[in-house]
Amino acid sequence: MVEGRIIKALSGYYYVKPHQKGQPTIQCRARGIFRKRETSPLVGDFVMVELSENGEGTVHEILPRTSELIRPPIANVNLAVLVFSLVEPDLNLQLLDKFLVHVEKAGLDAMICFSKYDLFKNSKDASKQAEAINELVQYYESIDYPVLLTSKRTNEGHDELLAHMANKTSVFSGQSGVGKSSLLNAIIPGLTLETNQISSKLGRGKHTTRHVELLELSNGGIVADTPGFSQLDFTNIEQEDLGYYFSEFRAYIPDCKFRGCLHRKEPKCKVIEAKNQGNILESRYEHYLFFLDEISQMKRRY
Numbered sequence: 514m515v516e517g518r519i520i521k522a523l524s525g526y527y528y529v530k531p532h533q534k535g536q537p538t539i540q541c542r543a544r545g546i547f548r549k550r551e552t553s554p555l556v557g558d559f560v561m562v563e564l565s566e567n568g569e570g571t572v573h574e575i576l577p578r579t580s581e582l583i584r585p586p587i588a589n590v591n592l593a594v595l596v597f598s599l600v601e602p603d604l605n606l607q608l609l610d611k612f613l614v615h616v617e618k619a620g621l622d623a624m625i626c627f628s629k630y631d632l633f634k635n636s637k638d639a640s641k642q643a644e645a646i647n648e649l650v651q652y653y654e655s656i657d658y659p660v661l662l663t664s665k666r667t668n669e670g671h672d673e674l675l676a677h678m679a680n681k682t683s684v685f686s687g688q689s690g691v692g693k694s695s696l697l698n699a700i701i702p703g704l705t706l707e708t709n710q711i712s713s714k715l716g717r718g719k720h721t722t723r724h725v726e727l728l729e730l731s732n733g734g735i736v737a738d739t740p741g742f743s744q745l746d747f748t749n750i751e752q753e754d755l756g757y758y759f760s761e762f763r764a765y766i767p768d769c770k771f772r773g774c775l776h777r778k779e780p781k782c783k784v785i786e787a788k789n790q791g792n793i794l795e796s797r798y799e800h801y802l803f804f805l806d807e808i809s810q811m812k813r814r815y
């Protein structure tokens with residue numbers, strides 16, 4: 514048996530890089546038993562591989578995971594880098610807050626890259642919006658999510674981004690077309706991931722990246738490029754728990770008058786008070802209410 518890490522999954526094959534230096538990557542199938550147990554190997558998994566005579570292998574065992582994300586599908590990452598473009602496609606704060614809920618639930622650290630900063634600065638209402646963007650950066654930083662303004666053109670934010678990813682496994686996630694692969698190409702010398710213009714008619718990306726793949730950084734970090742997506746649901750989150758995944762709500766929740774307070778209209782709700790006093794960002798609170806409804810509607814459907 515060879516021990517290694519799945520660095521790529523594509524068309525039913527898993528590509529395993531052995532831990533032992535200098536050994537070539539092994540193309541593997543998974544054992545049928547995984548399907549029956551309803552777990553399947555994920556990129557990022559540490560696995561035991563059985564070699565067959567033709568040089569291919571079989572993923573025999575998945576070693577215990579330290580973390581796991583369903584979207585994008587990946588295991589054993591420490592840091593989620595949420596890439597959200599300021600323009601083209603337009604900044605989608607609701608999706609950003611949704612990602613953050615999932616990342617909190619999975620117990621990962623998160624940071625935010627507001628990408629295409631060069632395009633934003635050249636856009637016609639940049640001066641009008643600069644203040645709003647600045648406030649967003651400060652707010653998310655204040656709740657412990659580092660924020661960078663990045664551009665593949667000007668290299669802004671690249672050194673800081675690399676520093677955050679040193680000696681960790683990170684995953685780039687965000688909608689199609691926000692520039693995940695472009696940013697990776699810009700920060701990793703020699704890398705040529707495929708990228709594609711966004712559709713001018715629809716204003717969104719064309720789902721260029723189709724698989725998850727781990728890439729090595731020269732600072733001991735490993736980073737995954739992933740396919741963009743915009744659908745993300747809450748199948749595994751209860752209404753009562755949602756507030757805890759909004760990290761800045763946590764400090765207020767124990768002081769709400771009612772146990773099980775959903776911070777909707779309840780009297781003496783400390784979360785609502787904090788929002789009214791300007792300590793919780795209005796858009797974060799609105800997204801919280803929106804997600805609460807989404808969860809209750811999903812429950813009714815099942």
Ligand SMILES: Nc1nc2c(ncn2[C@@H]2O[C@H](COP(=O)(O)OP(=O)(O)OP(=O)(O)O)[C@@H](O)[C@H]2O)c(=O)[nH]1
Pocket residue numbers: 628629630631632663664665666687688689690691692693694695696707708709710711718719720721722723739740741742
């Ligand atoms: N001006 C400018 N264009 C950018 C920047 N980053 C990405 N782009 C462009 O945006 C388009 C989409 O970039 P991709 O890197 O393919 O986006 P992606 O997030 O990997 O998209 P998927 O693989 O579909 O999820 C390409 O045409 C890029 O050249 C940037 O910082 N500035």
Ligand SMILES: [Mg+2]
Pocket residue numbers: 693694695707708721722739740741
């Ligand atoms: Mg891509």
Ligand SMILES: [Zn+2]
Pocket residue numbers: 766769770774775776777779781782783784785
């Ligand atoms: Zn409350």
